Amino acid sequence: MVACTAAFPAAGTAATARLAIGDLEDHRAAIAEGFPLLPALLALGLAGDVDGLEERLALVEDGVRRRGAIALGLCVLLCTRAALDLHEGAIDGALAHASAAAEVSAESQFSVPRAQSLVLLAAALRERGDLHAAELALADRPPDAAGGMWAAAARGERAALALARGDAATATQEALAAGDLADRIGVVNPVIAPWRSVAARALKACGEDDRAAALSTELLAHARAFGTSAAIGSALRVHALVLDELELLEQAERTLAGARARLEHARALIDLGAALRRDGRRVRARDPLFAGMDQARRCGSPPLVERALTELRAAGARPRTVVRSGLDALTPSELRIAQHAARGHTNREIAAELFVTKATVETHLRSVFRKLDVSARAELGERLAGSTTSFPP
Numbered sequence: 001m002v003a004c005t006a007a008f009p010a011a012g013t014a015a016t017a018r019l020a021i022g023d024l025e026d027h028r029a030a031i032a033e034g035f036p037l038l039p040a041l042l043a044l045g046l047a048g049d050v051d052g053l054e055e056r057l058a059l060v061e062d063g064v065r066r067r068g069a070i071a072l073g074l075c076v077l078l079c080t081r082a083a084l085d086l087h088e089g090a091i092d093g094a095l096a097h098a099s100a101a102a103e104v105s106a107e108s109q110f111s112v113p114r115a116q117s118l119v120l121l122a123a124a125l126r127e128r129g130d131l132h133a134a135e136l137a138l139a140d141r142p143p144d145a146a147g148g149m150w151a152a153a154a155r156g157e158r159a160a161l162a163l164a165r166g167d168a169a170t171a172t173q174e175a176l177a178a179g180d181l182a183d184r185i186g187v188v189n190p191v192i193a194p195w196r197s198v199a200a201r202a203l204k205a206c207g208e209d210d211r212a213a214a215l216s217t218e219l220l221a222h223a224r225a226f227g228t229s230a231a232i233g234s235a236l237r238v239h240a241l242v243l244d245e246l247e248l249l250e251q252a253e254r255t256l257a258g259a260r261a262r263l264e265h266a267r268a269l270i271d272l273g274a275a276l277r278r279d280g281r282r283v284r285a286r287d288p289l290f291a292g293m294d295q296a297r298r299c300g301s302p303p304l305v306e307r308a309l310t311e312l313r314a315a316g317a318r319p320r321t322v323v324r325s326g327l328d329a330l331t332p333s334e335l336r337i338a339q340h341a342a343r344g345h346t347n348r349e350i351a352a353e354l355f356v357t358k359a360t361v362e363t364h365l366r367s368v369f370r371k372l373d374v375s376a377r378a379e380l381g382e383r384l385a386g387s388t389t390s391f392p393p
Contacts, residue, residue, distance in 0.1 A: 004046055099121060159173075163202050212240055265384075270289060342377070
C-alpha cells in the first residue's frame with residue numbers, strides 16, 4: 001500500500017500485493033488469524049490487477065463473518081469495496097457499500113473506519129448529485145487527528161464538493177490544504193489522493209492559468225509514474241482541460257477507453273464532445289456525447305447525464321429521454337435486491353444479507369416495482385428473466 005500511495009509503478013505494486021496475499025490457503029489462514037490483508041487487495045484493484053480479486057474479497061467477507069469481526073473487519077471490507085467501486089465508476093455499488101459501512105461504524109468506537117466510511121459515502125453521494133447529503137456525511141465525521149490519510153481525504157472531498165457547487169475559490173483552498181496533508185505522509189498517487197485534479201480545475205476557473213498548468217503537469221507526472229490507463233487517462237483529461245487542448249482530450253479518451261474507470265471515461269467522452277461542439281464541429285460532437293451519456297447513466301451519475309443532455313441539445317441533437325423504466329433502468333443495487341426478493345427472501349433477510357437497513361430495502365423495492373411496472377413480488381421472477389446479471393443466492 002505504501003508503494004501504491006507513493007505512485008511506484010503499478011506492476012511492481014501488484015506483484016508485491018500478490019506476494020502478500022499468497023495462494024487461497026495462505027490467505028484463508030491469514031484471515032483466520034485476524035489479518036484479512038485488505039490493503040493488499042485494495043492496492044491490487046487500484047493497480048488494475050483484478051484477476052481473482054472478487055473471490056478474495058468474498059473470502060475475506062466469509063472469514064469476517066465467521067470471526068464475528070463486524071465493527072472493524074466488516075467495516076473495513078465494505079470501505080474497501082466502496083473505494084474500488086468509486087475507482088471503477090460503479091456509483092450505486094459505492095453508495096451501497098459506503099452506506100453499509102457508515103451504519104456499521106456508527107455503533108463502534110473505531111474512529112478511523114468511521115472517518116473512512118463517511119468520506120467514501122460523501123464521494124458517492126456527490127457523484128450521484130446529492131451535494132447536501134454529502135456535506136452532512138462529512139459533518140458527521142469524528143474530529144480529525146493532526147494529519148493522516150483520511151484527514152487529507154476529507155479536505156479533498158470538501159474541495160470536490162465546493163467545485164461541484166461552483167465555488168472555485170473554496171475548492172482551491174480546500175484542495176491545497178488536502179495536498180499539504182497528503183504530502184506530509186508521502187501520498188502522491190492521484191488515484192488515491194486526487195487533490196491536484198480538483199485544485200488545477202479550480203485554479204483554472206479562478207483565472208490562475210499558470211498555477212493550474214503547473215499542478216496538472218505534476219498530476220500527469222505522478223499518474224505516469226504509477227502507469228495505469230485509469231491514472232494516466234484521468235490526468236490527461238484534466239491537463240487537457242487546463243490547457244484547452246483538444247488533441248490531449250482525444251488522447252485522454254482513447255487511454256480511458258481501455259481502462260476499468262468507466263465514469264472517468266464517460267467524463268472524457270463528454271468533455272471531448274463539449275470541446276468539439278465549442279469548436280464548431282457540432283455533428284462530430286454528438287457521437288462522444290451520446291456514448292458518454294449512456295456510460296454515465298450506466299455508472300449511476302445523474303449530474304453527468306444531465307450535462308451530456310445539455311451539450312447534445314446545444315450540438316443540435318434531439319436525444320431521447322434517458323431510460324427510466326424496464327430492466328435497463330434498474331441500478332445494480334436495485335437489481336440485486338430484486339433478485340433476492342424474487343427468490344422469496346423477506347425484506348429483513350435481504351437487509352441482513354446485504355448489510356443494509358430494512359428501510360433501504362423497502363425504498364429500493366418501491367423503485368423496482370415502479371420501474372418494472374409490477375405490483376407484487378410474485379411478478380418479479382418473470383420480469384427479471386431478461387437480466388444478464390446475477391448475484392449469489
